[in-house]
Ligand SMILES: [Zn+2]
């Protein structure tokens with residue numbers, strides 16, 4: 092078929108026909124591409140609806156463990172809730188999520204873990220939690236108040252859309268556990284608010300979890316990275332008998348690693364909100380330094396946002412600050428690695444009594460950018476779990492990201 096300029100001219104106005112001719116000419120000659128005709132509705136565009144950043148001062152840093160099994164998980168040994176909570180007091184934990192396997196009690200966490208007479212504390216904030224243990228993988232559920240866990244247990248094999256509706260109805264925080272390897276989280280990450288990027292004292296096991304986290308962040312999912320010891324075994328006391336797994340009690344226990352949250356108040360809802368909002372860092376143990384990560388976006392020398400916070404990029408320079416707080420070794424060097432959008436951005440060596448580093452970068456005006464940091468260096472001893480430091484190696488702490496242009500309505 093041959094279409095001439097004249098044929099087209101006869102079918103419309105002069106201007107329209109000229110355009111049509113140009114397009115047809117391009118199609119016939121192969122110079123037209125799909126991009127010229129199709130507009131990607133999902134392409135990065137200006138974000139207008141980001142909430143202002145919450146106060147950087149009004150709150151308290153609280154430390155805890157978000158993955159611990161008590162005697163209500165069948166494979167755990169010598170690990171009563173009372174023992175776990177006494178240990179929390181001893182090492183100064185502020186909160187704890189006892190996450191027993193729900194399948195061991197056919198979903199009835201409410202009348203097992205939460206009904207245990209030892210499930211109470213004046214000093215440690217207790218979360219209502221459980222490990223959702225399914226053939227498609229494991230996730231931890233966190234709530235400030237009791238919820239009907241049975242319903243989540245019952246839909247475990249259903250389509251993700253059904254699970255999502257039940258989970259949203261229960262108004263709980265769902266978190267992907269040990270996302271790589273056996274029992275990986277085989278569900279959509281759109282169901283979760285956080286991901287366990289540091290499982291147990293054995294830091295080296297977590298490389299794939301970190302990769303998955305970066306993939307999810309890079310694809311626009313604002314997911315908090317958290318830790319969890321996944322401890323199952325306590326040190327035998329009194330007439331308790333050692334088990335073949337008792338060796339784990341001194342290698343991996345409450346606090347290996349420790350998850351820090353910046354909570355607006357010392358209560359369970361504030362702990363979960365901080366977890367959802369990403370004002371979270373993870374440290375090797377409760378005595379390990381904690382990493383703080385801030386950004387000064389208007390060059391006034393004062394930070395305006397911290398990890399977990401998300402703002403609209405202005406296209407201007409941002410000054411970032413990484414600070415190590417707590418007990419640091421003044422004579423040691425700490426290595427700070429900055430990751431930008433999933434890729435290595437820069438590495439800094441810091442020393443001294445009050446180690447910190449600042450760096451500057453310009454997040455893109457349009458499209459998402461995130462920065463996160465990891466800290467390596469001399470490990471802090473954990474005398475209550477003495478073998479853990481050897482297993483963790485030089486990994487000291489990791490931050491959550493600082494975000495630019497992440498769509499809150501994603
Ligand atoms: Zn698990």
Ligand SMILES: [Zn+2]
Nearest residue numbers: 158160222321
């Ligand atoms: Zn577990």
